[in-house]
Amino acid sequence: MQLNSIEDPSNLLLKTLEVKHKDSLDKIDHLRREDPSIAAYKIGEELTKIFEGFERHQIPKGVFYQYVHDKFFYSEAIIRKYKEIYALVPLDFIEKAKNILLSHLYSLIKMEEEERKLFMEAILLVENADYFATESIKIKKYYRTKDISILKSLREEDKTKFDTPEKIKNYIIQNMIVPKVKADFENKRKADDNNKRGEPIQDNPLKFNLYEFEPTTEQGVVGLFCTIFHLIAKPEFKFNIFSEKMSFSRIQKIQTAFPDAVIECIRYDKKGNRTGLHNLSVEFEYKSHNYIEHGHHAARKKSCEMVICWENNWNDEKPYVYIWSIKELLEKGQIILHH
Structure with a gap:
């Protein structure tokens, strides 16, 4: 939907709303440089304020989405997700779950309220698990996008296996994180055995042959x-x-x-x-x-x-x-x- 009116100086209502929401627009521009998960919540908060301003003046939703896209290159889908994160996921949870990925928040907002609370409690248990402290392992390194969505599907097949935060936490650590940690350890051992020398660089379209081996650092x-x-x-x-x-x-x-x-x-x-x-x-x-x-x-x-x-x-x-x-x-x- 292309809206030339957004760039039309004669559209006084849009110009007035832009001035009114200048603080929100400035905050969004600044927040894009911060931690993505916390930024998503706060950007969602500012987008909600702007959206409500447009609604009060009976401006169509399509104009709102095009307006935000022109300002920040956000798609309508991303705008909706940010607003839903603000509406459905408490900021206190995001701040405590320091290692959570933005993609995990996308999975949480698709859940019903009861299930979402269950998973949020489980995620906080993972964040504070002794396993990571004793092994000096960085959680975020082993988080992946599909972890939450995979667990949700498994829970739909048999809720009794995943009906408490503790059970979900144990599954995440034992079945999703520990195997990755072991694989990393094995890969590191193999790399050490090979003296960290990369594979030979093959013939390539650039006709580039100044480097004999692929970089390893x-x-x-x-x-x-x-x-x-x-x-x-x-x-x-x-x-x-x-x-x-x-x-x-x-x-x-x-x-x-x-x-x-x-x-x-x-x-x-x-x-x-x-x-x-x-x-x-x-x-x-x-x-x-x-x-x-x-x-x-x-x-x-x-x-x-x-x-x-x-x-x-x-x-x-x-x-x-x-x-x-x-x-x-x-x-x-x-x-x-x-x-």
Whole structure:
């Protein structure tokens, strides 16, 4: 639904509402840089305020969704989810469940109230389980998107196995987290045995052969990126980001502080004409999910727009930032972003 009226200066009602809701709009813009789960609740709160303002003036819902999309590139589905998180999941729970993923909140809002409370109690028990303290294991590293939805399906088959928070907690730890911990330990052992040397880099569309072996560390990804940058800083390697097309132009800086780099990009319109420049904030990771394990998703007052990694292992969980895998570039010959 395209609404030219939103950009029409003569539409005094929309302009008046924009001024009235300026505080909410500013909060949403700031919150997008905070912890995704808590931010989702607070953004939902501000979106609800704006929505109620539109309703009072009898402005159609479609105009509201288009208005928010034009401001923040949120789809209608995301807007609805954020509002439901605010309405259905207490902020106190989200703050206590420090490691919960945004995708888990999406699963919780699909449940009936009684079942949702049951799962929330179980999640808090997982957060405080002795297993993680004694083994020095970071919970978030082993949380995955489908954990809650899988448990919900299992509970529908036999509620007696999952009728208390304790039973659900035990299943999450023993059947969902412990196997991943053991697999990680085994993979680490194998990596140590191989002296952490990667596999040989195969023939690729870029005809790139300066590196003999694949990177095995974040530093290796940085070195590989810098080495191939001159090959991809070209208009033919455009990528889609923020509802625009861009291409890399030059490296502004690389640093040890978060985010790792700033890359100047050229912006293009739909006809392929240059429209300006954008300084893209980038974090390098060996594997994309390390972005969460390193706690970068919770960084405040700083932003990251893209993770550049060797391997994208984010699985089914919706990424918090755009993800670009150099391995995928060398396999397919084009920059493909995941978001």
